[in-house]
């Protein structure tokens with residue numbers, strides 16, 4: 293059984309106070325460490341076409357026969373397009389999250405710190421999506437639009453207006469990109485522009501995760517077993533579809549590969565499967581501790597390489 297006792301045991305007044313305290317802390321940190329990517333990033337600095345944007349061993353085709361067929365410059369180019377594609381998926385997700393947060397504020401009292409922090413997070417995500425779009429444009433990647441399937445799923449999420457799922461989805465996507473971007477920050481050989489974007493995002497996302505986690509715990513503890521069962525399935529679908537959205541097949545055609553063949557090679561690539569497992573690890577551990585992944589939903593996570 294997951295240990296949700298601490299969330300259950302809190303008196304509602306104490307739970308409200310803890311929620312306000314957390315929001316107060318997040319607002320204080322936001323006031324000190326918020327970044328304006330429009331002025332803090334040098335968008336006009338030349339981009340070296342031989343630099344990788346993500347570490348080579350994290351590119352979806354790394355180690356495959358197709359990878360060997362590419363020149364080093366093409367491999368670097370593929371890494372840039374893969375990052376641009378992940379970034380486009382990030383914009384899609386941030387827009388859905390902003391919609392969820394605004395609806396959450398609509399149902400909240402804006403004199404609370406909790407309500408005010410939700411709007412602060414929307415402001416962060418506005419800057420992030422603009423920063424991501426500028427990065428994509430700078431790389432020459434042709435689109436910042438989500439796939440049709442993802443676009444439909446996003447609209448469905450907005451229609452269902454499920455705040456608990458919004459927080460769970462935020463935790464999954466934010467932890468996943470956080471893990472990837474931390475690797476980028478650590479690797480000084482990578483493209484400086486990509487690392488600047490990653491640095492700003494990692495700093496601000498830590499707060500978002502700190503806001504969503506206790507909120508999700510509280511909501512989960514109040515949910516009926518029947519709803520929890522449904523939620524586990526929906527969460528697995530959300531995670532699998534979000535990760536599927538990260539690599540658009542056009543990244544392969546852009547470096548001269550057959551997209552269908554390349555996608556299949558990536559899907560069967562143990563290195564790429566390991567990358568996804570590593571990036572999902574923190575979110576999966578959190579959901580597992582809460583009991584949000586069970587024996588019925590685990591196979592879905594496992595098939596997508598999100599669970600070892």
Ligand SMILES: [Fe+2]
Pocket residue numbers: 386416417420421493497
């Ligand atoms: Fe963000």
Ligand SMILES: [Fe+2]
Pocket residue numbers: 417466497500
């Ligand atoms: Fe975020």
